Amino acid sequence: MNGELGFGALAFVLVGFPALRVVSSRDLVRAVLWLAVTLLGTAVLYALLSAPFLAGVQVLTYVGGVVTLMVFGVMVTRKHAGNTVPVEAANRLRGALAALGFFAALAWAILRTDLSGFPPVSTPSTQELAQALLDRYLLPFEVASVLLLAAIVSAVVLARRRDPAPDPASPVERRGLGEGSTP
Amino acid sequence: MTLRALLLVATALFSVGIYGLLTRRQAVALLLSIEVMANAANLVFVAFARYGGAPGHPLVLFALAVTVAEVAVGLALVLLLYRRHGDTLLELASEAKG
Numbered sequence: 001m002n003g004e005l006g007f008g009a010l011a012f013v014l015v016g017f018p019a020l021r022v023v024s025s026r027d028l029v030r031a032v033l034w035l036a037v038t039l040l041g042t043a044v045l046y047a048l049l050s051a052p053f054l055a056g057v058q059v060l061t062y063v064g065g066v067v068t069l070m071v072f073g074v075m076v077t078r079k080h081a082g083n084t085v086p087v088e089a090a091n092r093l094r095g096a097l098a099a100l101g102f103f104a105a106l107a108w109a110i111l112r113t114d115l116s117g118f119p120p121v122s123t124p125s126t127q128e129l130a131q132a133l134l135d136r137y138l139l140p141f142e143v144a145s146v147l148l149l150a151a152i153v154s155a156v157v158l159a160r161r162r163d164p165a166p167d168p169a170s171p172v173e174r175r176g177l178g179e180g181s182t183p
Numbered sequence: 184m185t186l187r188a189l190l191l192v193a194t195a196l197f198s199v200g201i202y203g204l205l206t207r208r209q210a211v212a213l214l215l216s217i218e219v220m221a222n223a224a225n226l227v228f229v230a231f232a233r234y235g236g237a238p239g240h241p242l243v244l245f246a247l248a249v250t251v252a253e254v255a256v257g258l259a260l261v262l263l264l265y266r267r268h269g270d271t272l273l274e275l276a277s278e279a280k281g
Binding site: 003004007008011015016019020022023028031032035038039042045046049050051053054057058061062065066069070072073074076077091092094095096098099100102103106107110111115117118119120121123124129132133137140141144145147148150151152154155156158159161 | 185186187188189190191192194195196197198199200201202203204205206207209211212214215216218219222225226229230231232233234235236238240241243244245247248249250251252253254255256258259260261262263264265271
């Protein structure tokens with residue numbers, strides 16, 4: 001019981017509090033940085049669950065790639081330095097109620113399920129993981145690479161598309177379509 | 184550190200993501216909330232790989248690839264929204280309806 005309490009405190013410090021800051025920070029750049037802390041905390045939990053390779057991948061792709069992309073996204077699209085996000089109080093209450101209801105339902109289900117049929121086992125090593133990826137999971141592996149290619153191409157197409165119907169009311173319409181963009 | 188505690192932590196993370204999804208109005212903030220939720224799901228995969236020996240590790244790797252793809256396309260859409268309207272509030276995207 002004491003160990004569970006200690007783990008709860010550790011998990012709160014590693015992922016719980018940063019995640020709460022992600023959804024409550026008014027400054028979007030701070031929210032993104034708190035997301036990086038959340039993802040790093042999750043990487044620590046992966047390492048504790050004897051999944052060191054996944055912890056490394058998490059740091060490399062999530063913290064290194066996704067968060068960088070997010071920071072760019074926020075920086076490029078924010079209007080001015082103090083760009084805060086207004087949240088209506090009623091909206092906030094409704095969101096909290098929905099989230100708490102979801103948590104209560106799932107926690108109730110978890111607490112009354114007998115989990116004794118899941119003993120700790122040894123996890124696959126990095127070598128075994130690589131063999132599984134290139135043997136048993138070869139088709140999903142290739143499909144994932146095609147998915148990534150499609151995502152990259154579509155992101156480039158979307159981000160560089162010239163707007164067919166420019167809105168004269170908005171002054172930022174043509175910004176970002178600098179020289180070098182193809183018609 | 185037990186399976187039960189891990190599942191509860193993942194559930195809490197997912198709930199925090201739901202809260203963010205329901206209260207935020209900015210498109211990038213919604214993407215952040217979705218990241219938190221995907222992270223919680225991945226945590227459950229890894230937990231069940233440690234307890235019970237489910238093949239969770241390859242699944243997490245594929246989930247990572249899907250998340251990265253989602254973020255790339257999502258940010259491109261946010262950029263498009265910003266270029267059209269000068270802001271990234273989500274209700275500006277209501278013209279995409281129908």
